[in-house]
Amino acid sequence: MVSDCIIKGWGCQMYRHWEMLIKPALDCIDLTHIVEIGADKGLNTVKLIEYSINRNARLTSIDCFPSTELLALCEAHRDYFTLSDKMSLDALPSITDYEAILIDGDHNWYTVFNELKAIEKVFSESKNFPLILFHDVAWPCDRRDMYYSPDNIPKEFRNNHRKAGVVPGQSDLALESGWRDENIEWAVTYGGVRNGVLTAIEDFIKESMDSYRFSMIDGFDGIGFLATSEMLNRFPKLSAFFDNVDWASAIGKAMQGVELDNVRAQAECVKLLNDTSALYAALEERSEVEKTLYAALEERGEVEKMLYAALKERGEVEKTLYAALEERSEVEKTLYAALEERSEVEKTLYAALEEHGEVEKTLYAALEECSKVEKTLYAALEEHGEVENVLYEEIQKVTDELLDISSQLNIIKNTRLYRASLTISNIFKGKKH
DSSP states (O other): OOOOOOOTEEEEEEEHHHHHHHIITTTTTTOOOEEEEOOOOSHHHHHHHHHHTTTOEEEEEEESOOHHHHHHHHHHTTEEEEEOSSSSHHHHHGGOOOOOOEEOSSOOOHHHHHHHHHHHTTTTOOOOEEEEEEEOOSSSSSSEEESSSSSGOOOOGGGEESSOBBOOOSSSBSSSSSSTTTOOEESSSSSTTSSSSHHHHHHHHHOOOEEEEEEEOOOTTTTEEEEEHHHHHHHHHHHHOOOOOOOOHHHHHHHHHHHHHHHHHHHHHHHHHHHHHHHHHHHHHHHHHHHHHHHHHHHHHHHHHHHHHHHHHHHHHHHHHHHHHHHHHHHHHHHHHHHHHHHHHHHHHHHHHHHHHHHHHHOOOOOHHHHHHHHHHHHHHHHHHHHHHHHHHHHHOOOOOEEEEEEETTTOSSHHHHHHHHHHHHHHHHHHO
16 A cells, blocks of 8 residues: 655645646536545645535545644535545545546655556546646656655565655765655655656556546646546547646746745745844843843752751651661560560450359358358257256266265275266366366
């Protein structure tokens, strides 16, 4: 596929031919549809839109990288203007109903030759071959290929090329001089086979089975007109245009346009010169402002030094604070460990207290039980005491009786019975006490 995009820096000069050549040629034929290849910023397109509106025709522009200006034109004139962002060789086969086409796209042999072939194929049956207008048929693109995107051209049809300058009358490229654009690459030599726009047109005419008439004019990169003999017969005014157009007047008219541009440029220069004094005064005032600003900057420098010293001091403070924070972190870690240990101790203590509570409950129950036992024992002891008292009294009676008997019988004191009585008496006396 081939790029047809107008790269900024090359510029579109075709519109300069509008009044004297393009419009008069279009006036000679019936028109319902015009096609334009390569629109750039729309300098020629805007004229074609106005012309199409006046003739109740349509315009289709083919530009693979439409500019902002071109998109705005399309938005404003949708009823009459269609924009295709395809490559020309991709777009042309599907466009079949136009009477005139302007070719100002990619300026090299392969693109232009195959654009003409695509047009011929579309109209091969109807034989209503359109009027074709070409730009860039003169130097520097007449016999030298220019490439916006060299890789889009098949290798076998691509001349050796490089970025450099072109100089009129010089075949080789100029490395340090000449007209140049960083977005453009040129065939390294001028002339030869399959090289340039004009060569492509001539080769197409030679290979075609139809009869064509071609006319061109130099100036502003050159403009050319191509029509079949059949078309010239159908439109006598067009044939007369080819025969009678005053090329010298056309060039003169175009030059007048250049002169007007020159006058406008000179007027702009005068305006700029008139503004120079004011600009100089402004520059002097700016100089004073700059001096004041410089003094302020020096003062600012001192402030910045003080601030830098303060920042250094702050840095030391921050280091100390950071060390303190690290130490605090260690203390917090130790404290946390102690708190965890305390928590474990509290858990153990709580468990012990719970166990102690159970013990206390058991002990209290035991004490209550013991109290009951003591009460029972005390009652038993009191009862036992009553029994002892009764028994003592009975024994005392028996003892008294024995003594009385012993006395009566005159038994001697060391008798065994007497000693036994005393022993029993003493036992009960001891227990009682």
